[in-house]
Amino acid sequence: MAVLKIENLIKDYGALRAVNKVSFEVHSGEVFGLLGPNGAGKTSIISTITTLEKPTEGTITINNLDVTRHERATKAVTGVVPQELVTHGYFNVEEILTFQSGYYGLRKNKEKIHSLMQQLELWSHRHKKIRHLSGGMKRRLMIAKALMHSPQLLLLDEPTAGVDVELRYSIWEQVRDLKKAGVAILFTTHYLEEAEKLCDRVAIIHEGKIQKQGETKELVRKLTSRHLTITLKNKVEYSHPALINQQDNTLEFRVPYSTKIGQFLSELNFRNDNILDMKIREGTLEEAFKYVLNRGEM
Amino acid sequence: MTDKSIKTQELIWTPFLMLLSREVRRFIKVLAQTIFIPAINSFIYLLIFGVSIGKNIKVLEGISYLEFLIPGLVMMGCMNNSFQNSSSSLLGMKFGREIIDIKAAPLTVQQIIWAMSLGGLFRGLVVGTVVFLSGEFFYYFHENAWLVPVYPFYFLLFCIIGGLAFTKLGIIVAFLAKTFDHVSAIGGFIILPLIYLGGVFFSLENLSPFWVKFSHVNPLLYFINGVRYGVLGVSDVPVNVALWVSLLGLLVFHLLAVWALKKGSYQPW
Known part of the structure; x- marks a missing residue:
C-alpha cells in the first residue's frame, strides 16, 4: 500500500x-x-x-x-x-x-x-x-x-x-x-x-x-555490467569489444547482465589450462548513478 | 484517519498545551533576563521619575505623578515583555532550526499563535505584577497608604488585551524578519517610541494640540489609558473608547499574525 x-x-x-x-x-x-x-x-x-x-x-x-x-x-x-x-x-x-x-x-x-x-x-x-x-x-x-x-x-x-x-x-x-x-x-x-x-x-x-x-537491484542490472577479470598464465595479445582494461596477463571485461558468463567465456575462447584466476564483480549502484548523471536517459 | 477523526483525539489540547508549556518554561529558565532586568528598570523609573523628579510634575487633577506613573509602567512592562517573549522565542527557533519541529508537527496556525501568545502574555503579566508591587512599595513610603485599583476588572482586562496584542505583534515581526537586525530595528524605532509616546510618562493635558492629535492615532495610548482607568478611575480617553480601540487593535494584530504564519517563511536562518 x-x-x-x-x-x-x-x-x-x-x-x-x-x-x-x-x-x-x-x-x-x-x-x-x-x-x-x-x-x-x-x-x-x-x-x-x-x-x-x-x-x-x-x-x-x-x-x-x-x-x-x-x-x-x-x-x-x-x-x-x-x-x-x-x-x-x-x-x-x-x-x-x-x-x-x-x-x-x-x-x-x-x-x-x-x-x-x-x-x-x-x-x-x-x-x-x-x-x-x-x-x-x-x-x-x-x-x-x-x-x-x-x-x-x-x-x-x-x-x-x-x-x-x-x-x-x-x-x-x-x-x-x-x-x-x-x-x-x-x-x-x-x-x-x-x-x-x-x-x-x-x-x-x-x-x-x-x-x-x-x-535497486534491477536498476543496477539495467544500467551497469558485471566486471570479469581473468588472469592468464601466459600473456596474450587479445582484442575484444568487451575488453576494457589489459595489464600484462590480466584482462578485464565488461559483461552485460543479459549475457551469461558461461556463454561469454566460450566466446572468449581461452584455453582452460591458460586461465590462472578468474573474478566476477557485480555492478554497483554507484556505477549506475554515475552512468545516469553522465549520460542522462538511456 | 482524517482531520475530522483527529479532533476527537488528543491533537487539539495536548500539542497546544505542550507548546504553551515550552514557552513558559523557556522564560522561566532565564529569569534574570526575562523578569529581573525589566523589574529593575521599572524600579529605577519609579525612583527617578516617580519620586525624585515627579514631585514637580503636575498631571491629572488630584492625582500625584507617582500614582499616574505606576499604571503606565505596569502596562509598558507588560506589553514590552509580551512582545519580547514571542519575538525572541520565534527568532531563537528560526536560528536554531527548531521551527522545523513546530512546522512538521500537527499544530495548526491558530494553535501556534495562541500558545505563543499566552506564553508571552504570562511573562508580560508576571513583569506587570512585579512592576505594580514595586510601585506599591514606593507609593506606601510616599503616601503612607496602599494604591488600590479602583476598577480591578478593567485593570486586568486592559493588561490582558495589551499583552496579547503585543505577543501577536512579536509573532508578526519574528516571522517576517530576515535577520536579528530587522527585529531590533522594529523594536527600537517603532515599538519603543510608540510606547513612550503612548502616555506612560505624561498626560495629554500637558501636550500641545498637535501632539494631542498625534497621540490619538497611537493605539498604545488606548491600552495605557485603559489600565490607568482601571487603577485610578480617571484617564485621558473615555474607557469605552479605549476598550473598543484596544479590542480592534488586538483583532488586527491577530489577523496579521495568522497572515504572517501562513505567508511567512518557516525556513531557518
Whole structure:
C-alpha cells in the first residue's frame, strides 16, 4: 500500500525550477532512496512533503490525504529527520523529547521517551542541553524525535551525514527494524553504498528531475555490467569489444547482465589450462548513478 | 484517519498545551533576563521619575505623578515583555532550526499563535505584577497608604488585551524578519517610541494640540489609558473608547499574525 504518493510535483523558487514533474510512491514496509548530487532537489521534495514549502504544482498525498488540505492528519503520521542539526538553546534531551511527544498529542508518553533514549544511547545524556552533545548524539536525538509518535512514514534527509561508522551502522539497524515494522521510509543520502544496502527502490534525481527509478537491484542490472577479470598464465595479445582494461596477463571485461558468463567465456575462447584466476564483480549502484548523471536517459 | 477523526483525539489540547508549556518554561529558565532586568528598570523609573523628579510634575487633577506613573509602567512592562517573549522565542527557533519541529508537527496556525501568545502574555503579566508591587512599595513610603485599583476588572482586562496584542505583534515581526537586525530595528524605532509616546510618562493635558492629535492615532495610548482607568478611575480617553480601540487593535494584530504564519517563511536562518 502506498503511504506516500507524489504526482507531477513542481517546485519553483523564483525563476529556478528546483523540482520538475517528480512522481514516485513509497509503500508500507519499504525503504525508498532519493539519490542525487547537491542541489538536485532532494531536500526541496522533503520540504514540500512536510509543508515547510508549498508545491508550485502537483499533488502529495499521505495515506490518500492531500498534505496541503489535511495538514494535521498527514503530519500526525509522519516523522522527519531534517538534514541540518537542530539546536534547542534552553532545554535538555528529556525535555525536548517530552515536548516533541506532546506536539503529536501524546501527553503521557514517558515509557516511550525512556525506551527511545535507551535504544538510541541517549539515556546517560538525558539531562544535558543540546549544545553539550556531540554531533552524533545530536543526530541520535533528532532520530528519537522523529520516532516519538511511531510514524507510518519516516522522512530521513541524509541522516548519516557526518556521523561516525558506529552510529551509521546503528542507524542502518534502526532503519531495517522500522522497515520490518511496516514503516514507509523515504531516505536521501550521498552514500551510494548505503543506499544499495538499505533501499528496496531508488530514484536518481538530477537538476530537479527523476532520471531513473526502480528496484535497486534491477536498476543496477539495467544500467551497469558485471566486471570479469581473468588472469592468464601466459600473456596474450587479445582484442575484444568487451575488453576494457589489459595489464600484462590480466584482462578485464565488461559483461552485460543479459549475457551469461558461461556463454561469454566460450566466446572468449581461452584455453582452460591458460586461465590462472578468474573474478566476477557485480555492478554497483554507484556505477549506475554515475552512468545516469553522465549520460542522462538511456 | 482524517482531520475530522483527529479532533476527537488528543491533537487539539495536548500539542497546544505542550507548546504553551515550552514557552513558559523557556522564560522561566532565564529569569534574570526575562523578569529581573525589566523589574529593575521599572524600579529605577519609579525612583527617578516617580519620586525624585515627579514631585514637580503636575498631571491629572488630584492625582500625584507617582500614582499616574505606576499604571503606565505596569502596562509598558507588560506589553514590552509580551512582545519580547514571542519575538525572541520565534527568532531563537528560526536560528536554531527548531521551527522545523513546530512546522512538521500537527499544530495548526491558530494553535501556534495562541500558545505563543499566552506564553508571552504570562511573562508580560508576571513583569506587570512585579512592576505594580514595586510601585506599591514606593507609593506606601510616599503616601503612607496602599494604591488600590479602583476598577480591578478593567485593570486586568486592559493588561490582558495589551499583552496579547503585543505577543501577536512579536509573532508578526519574528516571522517576517530576515535577520536579528530587522527585529531590533522594529523594536527600537517603532515599538519603543510608540510606547513612550503612548502616555506612560505624561498626560495629554500637558501636550500641545498637535501632539494631542498625534497621540490619538497611537493605539498604545488606548491600552495605557485603559489600565490607568482601571487603577485610578480617571484617564485621558473615555474607557469605552479605549476598550473598543484596544479590542480592534488586538483583532488586527491577530489577523496579521495568522497572515504572517501562513505567508511567512518557516525556513531557518
